[in-house]
Amino acid sequence: MRILLVEDEKRIASFIARGLREAHYVVDVAMDGEEGLFMAEVNEFNLIILDIMLPKLDGVSLCRQLRERKINVPILMLSALGSVDDKVRGLNYGADDYLAKPFAFKELLARVQTLLRRNTPNKKGVLLIGDIELDQLTYKVRRQGREISLTSKEYALLEYMMLNTGKLITRTMISEHVWHADFDTFTNVIDVYVNHLRKKIDKGFKKQLIHTVRGSGYVIKG
Numbered sequence: 001m002r003i004l005l006v007e008d009e010k011r012i013a014s015f016i017a018r019g020l021r022e023a024h025y026v027v028d029v030a031m032d033g034e035e036g037l038f039m040a041e042v043n044e045f046n047l048i049i050l051d052i053m054l055p056k057l058d059g060v061s062l063c064r065q066l067r068e069r070k071i072n073v074p075i076l077m078l079s080a081l082g083s084v085d086d087k088v089r090g091l092n093y094g095a096d097d098y099l100a101k102p103f104a105f106k107e108l109l110a111r112v113q114t115l116l117r118r119n120t121p122n123k124k125g126v127l128l129i130g131d132i133e134l135d136q137l138t139y140k141v142r143r144q145g146r147e148i149s150l151t152s153k154e155y156a157l158l159e160y161m162m163l164n165t166g167k168l169i170t171r172t173m174i175s176e177h178v179w180h181a182d183f184d185t186f187t188n189v190i191d192v193y194v195n196h197l198r199k200k201i202d203k204g205f206k207k208q209l210i211h212t213v214r215g216s217g218y219v220i221k222g
Contacts (some may be wrong), residue, residue, distance in 0.1 A: 001116055001136075002026040002177050004043070006036035006050035006062065007078070012101075016049070020112070024139050024155045028180055040066055044176060045073055047116055052079035052090065059109045060093055068093035071139040113137060114122025127162040130222025132201060132209060134162055135182075135212065143201060153178065154197045161210070170217035173189040194218060 003025050007013040010031075012135040017027045028043065030036035033054040040048060048066070052059035063075055077090040080101040087098045096118075097111055117125050117136070125136035139155060141148045150158065156178045161169060171190050175183050179190075198210045211219050 001046045004028050004045045004048045008054055024152045026156055033062040040071055041105045047074050049076045060089055063095050064093040129162055129165050148200055157193055157197055166221050168217055168219050
């Protein structure tokens with residue numbers, strides 16, 4: 001899952017981004033409203049977290065413009081302004097949830113998980129293909145009951161593949177959803193990670209789940 005965080009306070013942005021990445025999310029950070037609007041238009045995100053007090057374009061105006069441009073991903077608004085009127089303004093302009101600062105990261109993470117789950121067909125947060133299971137709440141992966149240990153990037157790659165079961169996934173699609181916006185697409189990093197993932201989830205099992213489509217990309221199927 002890929003998240004856009006729009007927050008101008010570097011310390012807070014770093015804290016949130018680090019915590020979300022530790023929770024296996026891919027996070028891009030914008031430091032002002034105009035940058036956030038641009039990134040949301042040129043990239044595909046599963047969730048946007050934005051502060052209200054932003055330079056160049058405030059969070060409420062950014063939220064309104066995102067909805068006017070038919071960018072309908074879930075939006076979680078953050079603000080030190082905790083009044084009911086501020087909350088209502090954000091929600092009226094299209095935000096899905098509102099969290100007042102200061103907040104515990106545990107609560108932020110719970111709200112992120114809820115919004116993402118609400119926006120996906122599988123409301124329980126468990127992806128299943130054949131005999132492999134990925135739990136989006138506990139971040140555990142099992143195949144035939146055996147737990148498989150994955151790095152954050154391997155987990156994000158497997159999750160993206162499983163969300164697109166049976167579909168051709170190109171390297172460009174993977175770079176856009178599993179890596180950051182500044183990822184160098186001319187490296188072979190994606191192929192290396194796919195090979196690492198394949199060894200972990202396919203090696204030792206009779207049926208192979210990840211298949212290479214020569215010259216095009218990859219497909220996972222049970």
